[in-house]
Amino acid sequence: MTLLFAAFFLFILGALLAVIPGRTAARAATLLGSGSAILGCLFGLIAAGQGLIAEGAETFSLPWSMPGGAFSLRLDGLSAFFLLLLFIVGLAGALYGAEYMKGGRERRRPGLHWTWYNLLILSMTLVVTAANGLLFLFAWECMSLTSFFLVINEYDLTEAVEAGWTYLLATHLGAAFLFAFFLSAGALSGSLEFASFQVLSQLTAPVASGFFLLLLVGFGSKAGIFPFHVWLPDAHPAAPSHVSALMSGVMVKTAIYGLLRLSAFLPVGPAWWGSLLMAIGIIGALFGITMAALQRDIKRSLAYSTVENIGIILLALGFWMHSRVNGHPLAAAFALAGGLIHLLNHALFKSLLFLGAGSLMHGSGSRNLNRMGGLMRRMPVTGLLIVCGGLAISALPPFNGLIGEWFIYRALLESGTVLSGLAGFFPLVLIGLLALVGGMVLIVMTRIIGIALAGEPRSPEAAKAREAGWPMGSAMAALALLCLTGGLMPVFLLQVAGRAATLIDPSAATILAGTTMAPWWLGIMAILLLVCILAAYLFLRWRQGRTPVPASATWGCGFAFPSSRMSYSAESFTELPQSAMFCSCLQPSTEDGREIGFFPEARRFAFAAPDPMLTRVFKPFFRWAAEVCSGFRGLQAGQLHVYLLYIFSATILLLVWVGQR
């Protein structure tokens, strides 16, 4: 706990110091801001490690002069698990940002940026360690606000500011549900301390379901679960890359933390809770990955992939709840482990990919995939690391992405084979759908790698791209190394997830502690595979060395002077899924000028895939709400007399009401 406080102190210090140098001494501001964030994260990492190793929980409490509030913290397995991924990603982000914020468009106010960055990490630390409802809400709001300011870092761009507003609106609508939850939970238990929330486990099923739905909507809007994900694809591209990494890798996970932590106080609910989560999860996963395949903005594509991964995590957690109620402890334990491991893994490889995307943007000057190309040769280290991240996110060995999904598949198979009839059919259907999602992930990743890294440069800026410096490179390399370590030694991942599971489902944790063979096998297989790949690579290099391949031009389909404009674009890469598989419901707008005539003319082709939930559900709804509410604008007459009349009539009405009683 002392180390955690040291980290708090460093974050606050960094936040304060970073603004002092001001606009002129940007370098000093960056040094101070990122330096204190890095140091704080190091201290925090040690604290999180201690929390994971130690049995039981450390608590700290300080009275607070706020009604219902107390500054009580609690560091247990679940908190330490989330702290671990927070500090890893925060550390990498701070190191990366130290270089990233120096150049390019993000130059404006690095000092202020670092203040928000430090405060964001601080508030996230508080969110996952708070043991008091009021403190939790306070930290939650701080997290929303600081991340909002980070999203609108480029505040002179309309789209960034719009993305910021969408985000702020979504997160506050969600927070309203959380307020409802905490207020009613506090009213039932008599205190906002988490310790007193134990009373909630005596609730009847309908009331508990109400509470659960409040939690689901409240946290869901932050986590970006399916219908509430609309802020995510706008906010992530607008923010600087290391902030996108932190937001996508950790911040959306704090919502999962809240869901796990607070639903643990509720009684074990009926099976439909799990089914609901599973349904939302698999729909979100399919939707997210399909939308990811349609985006030409690399960070937007990655943001949709976050929606997909949150869907997978939700699916696993839903399956855990479902199996626990139906009495399948083994499937429940595996599903919980799968969910938690995937959560940790996603934090690692998604941050790696976001940082990589940032480097590509840094190099080529654009977020548009169609303006990149040929970057593998110009940025070999970044390219290699992105390929590593792509392998990890596609759940391919020897990286960590496989481990989480392996446990999820195991859990589904477990109950699919044990159960009979319709009950056993659903897990098997889910396996099929999950495999479909996995295949789509592979398409999305090959698309990003193929269009951005391979081929010839598609823009003059991309042709002049240069490799990023060591801070950016080492931050990415560290994350990639962690991904590889997770894949080669899955037993670590399982142990960490087991520690986190102790709190929310002790029986699952004991089962996981007994599962020792599977992770070792997975690790050995991964190492064998790695050795085979290396051997094959060396063999091919050796053979190529003996008989050199002559370099010649690619066949240009009969065109005389093939240029990079004629190569496959990001859109054409996914033409198959977009025209054949999903599009009746997603409806990307295509303006197709292709015609076959005798003489070629100038033609236009435009393609856009706006979010269908945003354009068809939320925007019309809010427009309608605005129309209804604008009827009340008449009340604002702008005349003092009328306002006084309101006060007068309200007073009279109140007096009449009092007189009536």
Next chain:
Amino acid sequence: MDNYNPANMLLLLVILFNFFLLGSSRLNACIRTVAIQGGILSLLPLFLHGFSGHSLILAGGAFLLKGIAIPFLLLRAIRQVHIRREMEPLLGYVPTLLLGTLATAGAFIFSDRLPLIEIHRGSLFIPVGLATLATGFLMLITRRKAITQALGYLIFENGVFIFGMLLAEAMPLMVEAGVLLDLLVAVFVMGIVMHQINREFSTMNTDQLSSLRE
């Protein structure tokens, strides 16, 4: 009960003045009426609590402020800006008077239903206080000129003062001073507003203030 008789007479006078204020368009007369009303009110503490030091201070302070200082300031203000009448109220004088009557009746009915302590039962303080508040409000709502608005605030404050009388025993001097101070602030604010309106818009109609909307 006996204690209240002279006070009740004064309070009935206050109601009469309320009606006059609602029905009159001449600013000069209105300001003088408010001054007389304030003067009458300043006698109330003496009738209610006897000749103690506290009530003397209250009475003297109220008389100086309500009866002399503020009316003097307001009279000077209208002399400077050359206005005599409230020409075009938002609601005519007769309807305002009717509303004022209704409000006064309502105030009497309402205060009958209030659970009062024994000493205050039968006194007119509560209904008259409420009626004066309502009169002030009506003044504020229906009149356009900044100066009549200021008068409305003054009448409103008189209503609050009548309420304050009931609590003068229980409340410390500070709170009473607060009531007077409140009033002073209101006059200051209106003075500044009037001055500004006069300079910026060359009119004393608060209608022009609505151009500040949004």
